[in-house]
Amino acid sequence: MLRSLSISSIFAVVTLAVFPAYAQDVAAGEKTFKKCVACHDIGADAKNKVGPALTGVIGRTAGTYAGFKYGSDLVAAGEKGLVWTEEKLAEYLEDPKQFLRDYLGDTGASTKMSFKLKEETARADVAAFLAAQHEATNAPAPSDTAGEVAKVEEPAMSVEDVIAAQEFSEAFLSDPANVEAGKEIWFAQCTHCHGFKAYPGKAPKLKPAKYKPTFVFKRVYKGFKKMPAWKDTYSVDEIRQIVAYVKSPEFSP
Ligand code: HEC
Ligand code: HEC
Numbered sequence: 001m002l003r004s005l006s007i008s009s010i011f012a013v014v015t016l017a018v019f020p021a022y023a024q025d026v027a028a029g030e031k032t033f034k035k036c037v038a039c040h041d042i043g044a045d046a047k048n049k050v051g052p053a054l055t056g057v058i059g060r061t062a063g064t065y066a067g068f069k070y071g072s073d074l075v076a077a078g079e080k081g082l083v084w085t086e087e088k089l090a091e092y093l094e095d096p097k098q099f100l101r102d103y104l105g106d107t108g109a110s111t112k113m114s115f116k117l118k119e120e121t122a123r124a125d126v127a128a129f130l131a132a133q134h135e136a137t138n139a140p141a142p143s144d145t146a147g148e149v150a151k152v153e154e155p156a157m158s159v160e161d162v163i164a165a166q167e168f169s170e171a172f173l174s175d176p177a178n179v180e181a182g183k184e185i186w187f188a189q190c191t192h193c194h195g196f197k198a199y200p201g202k203a204p205k206l207k208p209a210k211y212k213p214t215f216v217f218k219r220v221y222k223g224f225k226k227m228p229a230w231k232d233t234y235s236v237d238e239i240r241q242i243v244a245y246v247k248s249p250e251f252s253p
Contacts, residue, residue, distance in 0.1 A: 029129025032122045037233050038192040039115070042133060049228065051113060057084050058131045073100050073109040080104065086131050090123040115192075159222055162236060168213035173244050182245025185238060193227075195253060203227065206253040208246050216243045 033042075039051035046053035052068035062078035063070040077100055082088070092099045095116050100109040117123050157165070172178060186195075193203035203226070208216075220239050223229030230239060245251055 025125045025128040026132045028122070029125035029127070029132075032117070032126040033129055034233055035115075035117065035188060036126070038189055038228060039113075042130075054130060055133070058086060058089070058127075060084055071110060071112040073104060073106070074111055076109075077103050086124075086127040089130065090120075090127040093117040093123045093126070094120075159231065162231075163214075163218050163221060166214050166217045166240070168217075168240070168243065168247075172240070173213060173247050175244065178241045178244035179248045179250065180245075181238070182241035182243065182248075183250070185234065185242050186245055186251075189230075190242075206246065206251075208251055208253065211246070213243045213247055216246050 036051075036054070039049055040054045041047050041049055042054045044055070046055045048065065048068045052065040052070070057065075060083065062082040062084060063075035064078055080103070082103060084092075093116070096111045096113045097109070100111055101107055103109075117126070191197045194206060217239060219227060220234075220242055221229065221231045221236075230242075234242070
């Protein structure tokens with residue numbers, strides 16, 4: 001009696017723990033996905049960037065998104081039967097090149113995706129987020145949530161209005177909380193292309209002394225030529241914090 005009671009209470013605990021954990025995975029995965037958006041777009045009208053659009057990637061054969069020039073080994077993996085599931089995707093992210101080598105049994109296999117995500121929980125979370133996106137995209141009736149997840153903020157004003165509305169006081173720019181928050185985003189995101197860690201030649205070395213804060217805001221919010229727009233990834237407040245970091249004395253381009 002005592003024994004069966006304790007077993008059923010264990011079940012109760014496990015069941016209770018599973019559902020909230022799932023919800024959290026998707027939310028945490030949405031955050032992790034910010035590491036991907038430099039190269040990957042998602043959502044109904046996603047475009048190919050440095051990497052292929054990831055709309056509906058769960059359930060898709062590897063290397064088949066229309067209009068993207070994949071590496072030949074990822075295409076070969078798709079031809080061999082690789083279909084992206086949450087599990088496969090999480091595994092791939094740990095080390096895309098090694099994953100392809102193992103999958104194809106070819107030690108010379110390579111990939112155009114140089115990014116690795118080592119942390120296991122983050123990989124599972126971002127895979128759960130992509131799967132949830134997929135469900136939202138495939139839902140019979142288009143729901144608000146599909147757009148909501150892809151767009152952090154939908155400003156009521158036009159892009160130009162938002163840019164024109166920015167003012168930067170000395171107090172805002174020198175607030176250590178703003179500088180710190182902006183710095184975190186810089187190293188999570190911008191250093192894919194800018195700075196000493198980036199592939200050479202990917203993007204110009206920034207010369208912050210030459211920029212007005214409003215110029216930095218405009219470039220980051222709206223993008224310019226090969227510089228991606230970040231307005232759908234970061235809120236206006238977050239982009240203002242990036243500006244504070246770029247204009248701060250501790251910024252290292
Ligand atoms: C620095 C750019 C870059 C970053 C950052 C990046 N990727 Fe990629 N990704 C690529 C490229 C390029 C490819 C195409 C690989 C190839 O053709 O060999 C790719 C391919 C993929 C594929 C295979 C898609 C398909 O159609 O078969 C998946 C899935 C993927 N990436 C997921 C992610 C996720 C999730 C993240 C963030 C955790 C991420 N990537 C971050 C550049 C990137
Ligand atoms: C996918 C690569 C990429 C990423 C990621 C990226 N940038 Fe850029 N950025 C560029 C390129 C390329 C240019 C040059 C565009 C041009 O003028 O042709 C540029 C230009 C800029 C400029 C204007 C520089 C000038 O002298 O005109 C600023 C400011 C800037 N980026 C800030 C950022 C910040 C802040 C982030 C992170 C939120 C970021 N960039 C992320 C590629 C990137």
